[in-house]
Amino acid sequence: MLKFQLMTEKDKREAAYIERKRMQEEERKKRLFNPRVRLIGIDKDALEAQVQEKKRLEAEKKRIDDIFENELKKADEIAVALEQKEKEEVKKLKKEINEFRKNFQKTEDRREFDLNDPNGMKKQLPCRLHDDDPRLGPSSAQKFEGEDLVSEERLKVQRDQIKAWLSQQLIEKEQAEKERKLAEDAYKAAVIARDHRAIELANIEKNCRRKLEEATTKYNLALAEEKCKSQMTKRQQTLEDNTAEIYNTMMSELLTESPDVAQSNMGPGKKIAYSYKGMSEEEKLQVRKDQMAQAEEARKKKQQEERNQREFDEYINGTQKSVYLMDLEIERKKREERKKIAEENLRLAEEQRNRKKFLDKIVYMNRATDEYFDQFNKSTR
Template sequence: MLNLFISLPKDRREAAKIEKARQYEETRKNRIFNPRIRLIGVDKDALKKQMAEKKARDEDEKAREEAHRLKLLRDNEIALELEKEVVKRRRKLDEEINEFRLQYQRKEDRRDFDLYDPDYLKKSLPARVMDDDPRLSISGAQKFEGEDMEANKRKKYQMEQQKIWLQQQIDERIQAEKDKKLAEFAYDEMVLARDERSKQLESLENECKRQLDEATARFNQALSAEQATQRRMQEMRDLEDKRAEIYNAITGDFLTENPDTAISCLGLNRIIGSQYKGMHPHEKEAIRKEQLQQIEENKMKREAEKKLESDWAELSNYMLSTVALNEQEIKKRQRELNRQLYEQNKLLCMQQRKNKELTEEFVKSAGATEEFYNQFNKSTR
């Protein structure tokens, strides 16, 4: 469902104002409802003394803090100087150690250097230099009948093939880097698209909330106008009733001293002394008209109430339908966004799997060379 209870900055400010007012009210209650403060008051001298003591404590605390701050600054400066001196001495010592190693601890001067000399094979002679090498003997097993005399050509061909393989590996590595950059670019595009979708959904939700607020405001205005109309009608009816009451009182038999009020109910010719006020046909007709008017007014009032209830029900149905349509649209767009994200993630996963396979193939095919091992044991770090 549509979440209408999102905490906005305006809502947080209103909540802060309400909390501040509540705290102020609680403080005011404590001050007013405290009989000691209300009846006796407070000791101004004691308050002044407390304020002076508090001010003195604050000044002492500030002085201690300032002294502590200055001490920390001095300690930091001393520590920085000491650290610079230690770094300088350590650097000088390292330079002296490296200089000593370069002069007196060279690997060429070691007794067992010939055992791990990387150029030992380059310096030593091969077992067979030529076919008529005088070092060759019968038991040396260096020369046989039917030997391949195309060894030099074959070696040259093998070197060319190794160059081709190396160039192919370089091309594959360059292509792998390009594929990696393309994958990173696609991922960045996907992230930007996802952020744009999120912004669109947020704007849509704000628009729905704005429309709902406008519909509520229109309903409140209509309800306020209807209530004002009812109040005016009630005031008019009350005014008419008062006018009728005044008119009846003025034109009544009691003030007009109608002689017919003295006629007895036991006979038309009998008169009583209590000034009986009888009812004439025209008075009954007036009462009947008033009753009919009241009946008509009650009928109009019930029709107005029915109309108000129907308007309220119509507005409620409209608001519910609007919210339902907006919720369906949001769900539809969310499903479409989830589907697009799934497709993009699926494509990205395939691309990453392909890159991983190419990387593993490159790692397996590219073995470690002598240059890789020669980069170690070059310094003290």
Template sequence: MSRLRLQRELREEAAALERRRQRELQRQSRIFNARVRTIGVDKDALDAQVKERKIQEAAEKARHEELANEMKQNDKITCMLEERQKNHIRNISKAITEFQKNFQKPETRREFDLSDPQALKKDKPARLSDDDPRCTVSGLQKFMGEDLNYDQRLKFQKEQLREWSLQQQRDWKNALADQKFADDLYDKNRIALDQKAMEQQQKEEENKRAVCAAAKDFNRTQAAEVAERKKLEKYQKMKDDMAEISSLLQGDFLSENPDQAVSSFGSHRVITDRWKGMNQDQLMAIRYSQQQQVLEKLVFQLMCIFCIPRFNNIIDKVCRRKYGLPCIS
């Protein structure tokens, strides 16, 4: 078995080697043969490949479009079938419901009384009236001292409560209406009072504005008068100052007039705050008087030297008292 496998493998290797040898020979014959050898790219082969590729793409595109159209058609058919199935199921359910409603009613069933929801309402009460034959002694449905008119009394009480409630509602509505009328009247009065107050306030504001305008006019007039008076005062003050300056310049004080120092009590007296000094005549008179006094003093001294000795004491006293001369013995 292994020998057959080995022989088969050898034959396969020999066949493969032979195929490679044949391909190599074909390649060499194609390359080394100058007649069939092509240098560069085979354009015809490439064009043929491009053409085949385009044809293949067009066929592929057409096949895809056909598949898409077929899928759309299948989807439409599927939707139509589903809609038809839904309508069929709906119609069947509706028919079943109508059949059950018309021919299979619950009250026609044999055991309906066991599950009737209105069973308690349809059942008779334990006591219909006082003369009910079912009210036996053992039934415990009728006793002494019962309120037999309970239903009527309860109905009357309910009606009475209803009337009272309606009366209270009417009274409440009337009270609300009266309160609303009073509130409306109060609001109207308040609005009227507010309107009057606003008018009064407006009049007061107008009066205030008029008073303020009059005050402004009066103040403006007063300011104009004050400005005019200040202007006149300034002009008068300037005029007085000019007159004073002119008077001072032309007066006796700055001109040093000696006559202004003469007192009204006599020409021998002067006013000290106005006296500007003595004139030349007065100075000459004073100098002359001083010279006379010097001469008199000299004469007196000479007389004292040559006078009688008995008069020495008298002369000495006179000299001491009057002239301050030393005593001559």
């Protein structure tokens, strides 16, 4: 192990240089002794395709994350809004409860207020008002008597007091129960009012949609009625035009049988198309002669085409036969060539076996051991 406290700056630089060279040599070994990198190299196109695919996947992942994040934000906003609304309702209910307690459950109205009254000592009566004071008992040290003369009255007062206390407790309990029910009814009424408001808004929306659909239906009916009226007007106009045309045709020279009506002033051979009544017998005979001549010409043309087709078919058959003979000749030459190649391969295989036998038994008698090969590829230099 090196003792750096005894090394000079030059020694440190030399050690750093040696370490750097050693690392470079190790990197060079990894690069040169890797046959894949040395012989094949790096597929740049494949790496670029992988990079592009990775970028595409990252972009797709980012797009999905953005969509999920937007949906999550919307859900959070809705949850926050609902939570805020619930908090407002709870706050409102607590405020109403506190108002009720402030107005109807004051401290001085409690049954045990006299025990916690700060002015209780001021409100107390003196120890003795008169001789018949019922508060003066044996331990009062105010009046010493041998018997309790007012015990029945005192017990009656105590029973009345206990009865009054019980009645007050029942009234207070009923009042508390009534107040609790009133608070619950108020909360339920608020929830029902909110639901009714939502239903009312939904009904308003349905009514608006229904009215919009009714308006659209009325508009479509008006368009259909207008279209029907337009079509009826158009049919009526067409009927009137056809009637006028029929009347004009009947009153014109079109239906007359005179061939002179079709004679045009442009020349002796010219005809007026809309007044033309047909051909004469001479014209029909001439047309018949022309048709016969055309039929004869078509028959001759068809015979010539059939003769040409037969000649073409004979030419094609001869050509196909020649091609078939040429294919047979080529196939025969290929068979002969494959046979020669097979014979040549057999001869080369025999020569190779003889040469390998010569090398194994005569030339390569002294084979190298593993120690000989282990001395190579120890360094990149």
